[in-house]
Amino acid sequence: MFKAQHSGQTHLFIPGPTNVPEAVRQAMNVAQQDMRAADFGQLTLPLFEGLKKVFKTMGGEVMLFPGSGTSAWEAAITNTLNPGDKVLMARYGQFSTLWVKMAEMLGLEPIVVDVPWGAGVPWKEFGRILGRDKDDEIKAVFVTHNETATGVVSDIEAVRRVMDECFHEALLFVDGVSSIGSMDFRMDQWGVDLAVTGSQKGLMMPAGLGILGVSQKALEASKTATMRRAYYDFADMRAFNKDGYFPYTPPTPLLHGLRAALGLIEAEGLEAVFARHARLAEGVRRGVKAWGLDTVAEHHSLYSNTVTAVRVPEGVDAREVLRIAYEELNASFGSGLSRLAGKVFRIGHLGSFNEGMTLTALSLAELALVKAGARVPLGAGVAAASNWFAHGAAAPGVMAVAAE
Numbered sequence: 001m002f003k004a005q006h007s008g009q010t011h012l013f014i015p016g017p018t019n020v021p022e023a024v025r026q027a028m029n030v031a032q033q034d035m036r037a038a039d040f041g042q043l044t045l046p047l048f049e050g051l052k053k054v055f056k057t058m059g060g061e062v063m064l065f066p067g068s069g070t071s072a073w074e075a076a077i078t079n080t081l082n083p084g085d086k087v088l089m090a091r092y093g094q095f096s097t098l099w100v101k102m103a104e105m106l107g108l109e110p111i112v113v114d115v116p117w118g119a120g121v122p123w124k125e126f127g128r129i130l131g132r133d134k135d136d137e138i139k140a141v142f143v144t145h146n147e148t149a150t151g152v153v154s155d156i157e158a159v160r161r162v163m164d165e166c167f168h169e170a171l172l173f174v175d176g177v178s179s180i181g182s183m184d185f186r187m188d189q190w191g192v193d194l195a196v197t198g199s200q201k202g203l204m205m206p207a208g209l210g211i212l213g214v215s216q217k218a219l220e221a222s223k224t225a226t227m228r229r230a231y232y233d234f235a236d237m238r239a240f241n242k243d244g245y246f247p248y249t250p251p252t253p254l255l256h257g258l259r260a261a262l263g264l265i266e267a268e269g270l271e272a273v274f275a276r277h278a279r280l281a282e283g284v285r286r287g288v289k290a291w292g293l294d295t296v297a298e299h300h301s302l303y304s305n306t307v308t309a310v311r312v313p314e315g316v317d318a319r320e321v322l323r324i325a326y327e328e329l330n331a332s333f334g335s336g337l338s339r340l341a342g343k344v345f346r347i348g349h350l351g352s353f354n355e356g357m358t359l360t361a362l363s364l365a366e367l368a369l370v371k372a373g374a375r376v377p378l379g380a381g382v383a384a385a386s387n388w389f390a391h392g393a394a395a396p397g398v399m400a401v402a403a404e
C-alpha cells in the first residue's frame with residue numbers, strides 16, 4: 001500500500017528498527033574493503049571490546065553473526081545444548097512465545113510456564129521448578145529481559161538468585177534484544193551465560209547483526225554440545241575472531257556503523273544512556289496516564305524504559321489508530337502483536353531518542369487516538385511529559401484538563 005504524499009519528516013516510533021543517527025549512517029557509507037587484509041583487525045577487534053562494555057562482561061566473549069536477533073537466539077541454542085534437552089521457559093508476550101516455538105522446532109523439550117501478557121518472568125515459579133529438579137535434568141533457563149510486545153522488563157537478577165539458591169547448573173539464556181544498550185544489563189554480575197541482541201534496537205543501527213555475549217561456561221558447553229549447526233558454529237567463529245577475521249564475508253559497512261554507534265554510546269556514557277531512556281520513558285508513561293489510558297505492564301516495577309504498550313479505550317480499534325498515524329500523520333507506532341492486536345499500540349522510545357521525539361510521539365499519538373474516536377484530552381499527554389521534563393514532576397492541575 002502506498003501512502004499519500006507527505007512533506008517533512010517521517011516519524012519512526014516503533015521499538016525496532018530504531019532511528020539511525022546521522023553519524024552512524026554516514027559511517028556506513030564506505031567503499032568495500034579487503035576482509036582478509038592484514039589491518040582488518042583494527043576495525044573489528046575494538047568492536048568486540050566495545051560491545052563487552054555494553055554487555056558488562058569481562059569474562060565472556062562477544063560474537064557478531066550476520067543475521068538479526070533471532071539468528072543469535074538460534075546460535076545460542078544450537079551451540080550449547082543437545083537434542084531433547086529439557087529447558088525452562090516462560091511465555092509472557094510475543095517474543096518469549098516465539099522463543100519457545102524455536103526451542104521446540106530445534107528439538108528441545110521446553111517446560112513452559114504461561115503467565116498473563118503484562119506480567120514479567122515468573123521467577124518464583126522458576127525457583128520451585130528448579131528446586132524440584134534434583135538431578136539437574138533442566139539444562140537451560142530462558143528469560144526475555146525486555147518483552148517488547150508488552151513493554152515489560154523482567155528481573156534477571158532474581159532468576160539468577162533462585163538458580164543459585166538451589167545450586168542449579170543450568171545455563172542462563174537472556175534475550176536482551178530490546179534492552180541491551182538502552183537499559184542496564186549486567187552479563188557477568190547476573191551470571192548470564194548467553195546474552196542475545198541485534199543491531200537495530202538499542203545499538204541504533206540497521207538490522208543485520210545478531211550479537212551474542214557468551215560466558216566461559218557456555219563456551220565450555222559448546223565444546224560437547226551435539227546439536228547440529230554449521231553457519232553459526234562458535235568454534236569456527238572464535239578461531240577467526242581472535243585475529244579480527246570472520247569465517248565468512250562479514251557485512252563490513254555494518255561494522256563501520258557499529259564502530260560509530262559504540263562511539264556515540266561511549267561519548268554519552270553508558271549510564272547516561274540508561275538515565276536518558278529512563279527519563280524519556282517516564283515522560284511517555286506520564287503522558288499515557290494523562291490520557292486516562294493504561295499500559296499493558298501490570299505493575300510499575302515492570303515498566304520498560306524502551307517501549308510502552310498502551311491499551312486503547314473500549315470501542316476503539318488500535319489498528320485504526322495505527323492506520324491514521326501512518327497514513328495521515330506520517331508516523332509509525334508499533335502494533336499490538338498476536339492476542340494484543342487491535343487492543344494495543346506501542347510507542348518505541350529507544351536508541352537515538354530525545355525529548356523532542358518523545359513529545360512529537362505523544363502529540364501524534366493523541367491526535368491519532370482522537371481521530372480514531374478515543375475521548376482523549378488533546379494536549380494532556382504532551383503537557384504531562386513536558387512538565388516531567390521541565391520540573392521532574394507534573395505541575396498540579398495539568399492532569400485535570402477535562403475530556404471534551
Ligand SMILES: *Cc1c(COP(=O)(O)O)cnc(C)c1O
Nearest residue numbers: 068069070095146148177178198
Ligand atoms: C526485536 C526482538 C526480537 C527479534 O529480533 P530480530 O532482530 O527481529 O530477529 C527478539 N526478541 C525481542 C525481545 C525483540 O525485541
